[in-house]
Amino acid sequence: xAEVRRKSGKPLQVNPHKLSQPMGATLAFLGVDRCMPLMxxxxxxxxxxxxxxxxxxxxxxxxxxTAVNDVxxxxxxxxxxxxxxxxxxxxxxxxxxxxxxxxxxxxxxxDDLRGVASKIDVPLVYVNTPDFKGGLESGxxxxxxxxxxxxxxPCDRIDAQKIVLVPHVSLQPIEVEKLRDFIEAFGxxxxxxxxxxxxxxxxxxxxxxxxxxxxxxxxxxxxxxxAAFVVTVGASVKPVGATLQKKNPAIRHxxxxxxxxxxxxxxxxxxxxxxxxxxxxxxxxERWRKRLQDAMLDSxxxxxxxxxxxxxxxxxxxxxxxxxxxVGGKVALAIATVDSPILGDIEADQVIVGDLEDAExxxxxxxxxxxxxxxxxxxxxxxxxxxxxxxxxYEEIGNALKHDVLYEGGAYFLFEIANAAERMREAQVxxxxxxxxxxxxxxxxx
Amino acid sequence: xxxxxxxxxxxxxxxxxxxxxxxxxxxAPTPGATTGGCALDxxxxxxxxxxxxxxxxxxPMSCIGGAWETRLTPTxxxxxxxxxxxxxxxxxxxxxxxxxxxxxxxxxxxxxxSYAPEAVFVYSTCVPALTGDDIDAVCKHRSxxxxxxxxxxxVPGFVGAKNLGSRIAGEAVLQHLIGTKEPEETTxxxxxxxxxxxxxxxxxxxxxxxxxxGIRVLSTFSGDGRIAEIRTAHRAKxxxxxxxxxxxxxxxKMQEQYGIPWISCSFYGKTDTSNGILAIAxxxxxxxxxxxxxxxxxxxxxxxxxxxxxxxxxxxxxxAVLNTGGNKAWSIASALQDLGIEVVxxxxxxxTEADKAKAREYLGENAILMTNPATEQAKVIDDTGxxxxxxxxxxxxxxxxxxxxxxxxNQEKKKSYGGYDGLLVLxxxxxxxxxxxxxxxxxxKAPWQK
Numbered sequence: 001x002a003e004v005r006r007k008s009g010k011p012l013q014v015n016p017h018k019l020s021q022p023m024g025a026t027l028a029f030l031g032v033d034r035c036m037p038l039m040x041x042x043x044x045x046x047x048x049x050x051x052x053x054x055x056x057x058x059x060x061x062x063x064x065x066t067a068v069n070d071v072x073x074x075x076x077x078x079x080x081x082x083x084x085x086x087x088x089x090x091x092x093x094x095x096x097x098x099x100x101x102x103x104x105x106x107x108x109x110x111d112d113l114r115g116v117a118s119k120i121d122v123p124l125v126y127v128n129t130p131d132f133k134g135g136l137e138s139g140x141x142x143x144x145x146x147x148x149x150x151x152x153x154p155c156d157r158i159d160a161q162k163i164v165l166v167p168h169v170s171l172q173p174i175e176v177e178k179l180r181d182f183i184e185a186f187g188x189x190x191x192x193x194x195x196x197x198x199x200x201x202x203x204x205x206x207x208x209x210x211x212x213x214x215x216x217x218x219x220x221x222x223x224x225x226x227a228a229f230v231v232t233v234g235a236s237v238k239p240v241g242a243t244l245q246k247k248n249p250a251i252r253h254x255x256x257x258x259x260x261x262x263x264x265x266x267x268x269x270x271x272x273x274x275x276x277x278x279x280x281x282x283x284x285x286e287r288w289r290k291r292l293q294d295a296m297l298d299s300x301x302x303x304x305x306x307x308x309x310x311x312x313x314x315x316x317x318x319x320x321x322x323x324x325x326x327v328g329g330k331v332a333l334a335i336a337t338v339d340s341p342i343l344g345d346i347e348a349d350q351v352i353v354g355d356l357e358d359a360e361x362x363x364x365x366x367x368x369x370x371x372x373x374x375x376x377x378x379x380x381x382x383x384x385x386x387x388x389x390x391x392x393x394y395e396e397i398g399n400a401l402k403h404d405v406l407y408e409g410g411a412y413f414l415f416e417i418a419n420a421a422e423r424m425r426e427a428q429v430x431x432x433x434x435x436x437x438x439x440x441x442x443x444x445x446x
Numbered sequence: 447x448x449x450x451x452x453x454x455x456x457x458x459x460x461x462x463x464x465x466x467x468x469x470x471x472x473x474a475p476t477p478g479a480t481t482g483g484c485a486l487d488x489x490x491x492x493x494x495x496x497x498x499x500x501x502x503x504x505x506p507m508s509c510i511g512g513a514w515e516t517r518l519t520p521t522x523x524x525x526x527x528x529x530x531x532x533x534x535x536x537x538x539x540x541x542x543x544x545x546x547x548x549x550x551x552x553x554x555x556x557x558x559x560s561y562a563p564e565a566v567f568v569y570s571t572c573v574p575a576l577t578g579d580d581i582d583a584v585c586k587h588r589s590x591x592x593x594x595x596x597x598x599x600x601v602p603g604f605v606g607a608k609n610l611g612s613r614i615a616g617e618a619v620l621q622h623l624i625g626t627k628e629p630e631e632t633t634x635x636x637x638x639x640x641x642x643x644x645x646x647x648x649x650x651x652x653x654x655x656x657x658x659x660g661i662r663v664l665s666t667f668s669g670d671g672r673i674a675e676i677r678t679a680h681r682a683k684x685x686x687x688x689x690x691x692x693x694x695x696x697x698x699k700m701q702e703q704y705g706i707p708w709i710s711c712s713f714y715g716k717t718d719t720s721n722g723i724l725a726i727a728x729x730x731x732x733x734x735x736x737x738x739x740x741x742x743x744x745x746x747x748x749x750x751x752x753x754x755x756x757x758x759x760x761x762x763x764x765x766a767v768l769n770t771g772g773n774k775a776w777s778i779a780s781a782l783q784d785l786g787i788e789v790v791x792x793x794x795x796x797x798t799e800a801d802k803a804k805a806r807e808y809l810g811e812n813a814i815l816m817t818n819p820a821t822e823q824a825k826v827i828d829d830t831g832x833x834x835x836x837x838x839x840x841x842x843x844x845x846x847x848x849x850x851x852x853x854x855x856n857q858e859k860k861k862s863y864g865g866y867d868g869l870l871v872l873x874x875x876x877x878x879x880x881x882x883x884x885x886x887x888x889x890x891k892a893p894w895q896k
Contacts, residue, residue: 011552011556013534013535013536014556015532016510016534018507019507019511019512020507020508023507023508041603042602044484044487047487049508051512065480067477068604069475073576085479091479103572104506104572105603105604108572131507131508132573133539135507374532377515
């Protein structure tokens, strides 16, 4: 396994790809239907998050702020700003849920969120997400736990067909939908928590950004505890299994680190066959497995000679590395936003928690980059190519509909990466030939 | 002496028209009903265009994670473009408990060693402001150690909105940079462009015209700016504020300290660009310069008018509704009028009193000034029969529902509409919108709808 460096030795981040805990919380609340995420901090915290997600998803984003100012920062314990916000939101829209999440500012001044929430008489879930701790993944997970902890009613019955699916934060809306449909094809009913597949899936909606327009309903959240299984996908959301089991110890927890590539999807299918008692998967699943097998053979030549830099959240790194490794891709360097237990399982020459300056300093080690929008300019400077994945991607549209997982998405992913690698090599060959025409000595060693 | 600006003084700027009547603060965010960025955001917008300076945000990732490499402010600086480079101390739990000063100092050392910037702007954010990091002391010490200005910019988001942050940025530059260096030479026609950020290259649409007249841009704050130049800004003969009310405090103080008069201009559309060039020449007060400016304006307008002939035919009789903020309420309106489009309504929701008056002046008596465009604009489109909506992305659905053409005018746009030639770009984009079938098609009934 890889050499893992779990801590940056630098006093700063240069060209960071890390995102904050409150941002992860915002996104999780956007996966609840008719929710108004309310970030408890200065107005800029919410504004930065709103602008980022608006540009990434090309969709209006529902998000409000408690707009803490200098006086409130000193004098208020959160009571005034939160209750006043709830009142002002209620004057304009009627949310099914208000999702209060804190920031570094309000955590530093030590607001008592639980105390404030207990005095407010509207449906509200609160979560502590200081941005000087954790990152996007932990903010998403803490919020998912808070939703279950504070809304789900205890239950002692079990609905044998019901599965609660908890996706990690880097799964794009269409991937959550595909995953839900995939599991339902084995005869289950699936509730995804959070569920971005119907809220931020690039659909044309009418009431733009007044509230989240889609996602898991508050009623469904209340009634999660009769599920037969909770399936967590991604190491970051693994703790959510135990959170739901507290509401009903009879719920069984199945965990998958990812559902990418042949083996990742096989593991899911094997479990689904066992859990459903079926002998064989639906025909469409079998067909897609064959297509993925073919895609693997078609792409192995290109990907097998390519050295990759992966830049992403830990769970996303694990998923992409697994897909690429299955066809011989060499992951030279994987850069994570934050530390995670999964980093030790990633097959790569080097796995580090770091920034894009780290990547730039060892650019001789890799050819093709897969990462967020900021890797595009890194690719320009280092004379590489980049394929956009992860948050944020301001450069391209259609991010919510990028499908990289399961047999089907796995095939699309391999094709896209292999094609990008080929175009990169063609450009290099073209460049070398131009140099030869110009009569210059060239090194073909690459 | 602390470099922290007196917020109260900045909020009651005497050169602001609305402060002549009642003293109203520009910044009173309502909890749960606030949009827009904070002071840090405003300071970033104001200062990030200095591509030869490092911009170090002393704060957690919320303050910078999604907000670096997002500014479309190009530079001609030949070194590494530090506008597009993100620096953050990424404050963690330890820094909150034990203080972040050492980390901040080490971060500046890292930047000085690896990126050799002309200056380092250090942006203070909410958390270190609460824990009490002495950013002034760190900056002072590091300035001496590295021999480059390290400028503290005190913009924790809780002090106010973007507008205030922009003013605080102006204060920081005034206090720490302007007047710290003498220019190699001066000319009678040296000006500073204040508040011109060179968004999408707008500065480059008119700067050459000023230079043709012999007007030298001594420095800019801050589009395509250079630290070495802004340090000499105190020797300019005139400050020109470009579309930025928030920086009047800065120019007023420069007038008091250095005797530099200031004027305010816009370079959006033909009329404003001509007015702007002439206003600069007149303010510099040289009869020959004014005559040459008039000749240049006549030449440019004639050149543009000829190119606009085919467009004016297409736009004849077209009506537009404009929903955008601040000075854009009139500056874009003016550009549309240059194209022969009738602007029947504009939003004045975020405009100052002066901007509202100007919008009325430009649009005429019958035009509608919308104070709540989100709810008003659909009805306004119906009442006026407008064919075009120019607004931010949020209003797209209104255009689709009304089946009229839509153009996004907000900062996400990647093209410059400034100066004389920008008008041709705007004209092309508007034609593309008007001729695009998409706005009618997407609202088409599905086969299963009755």
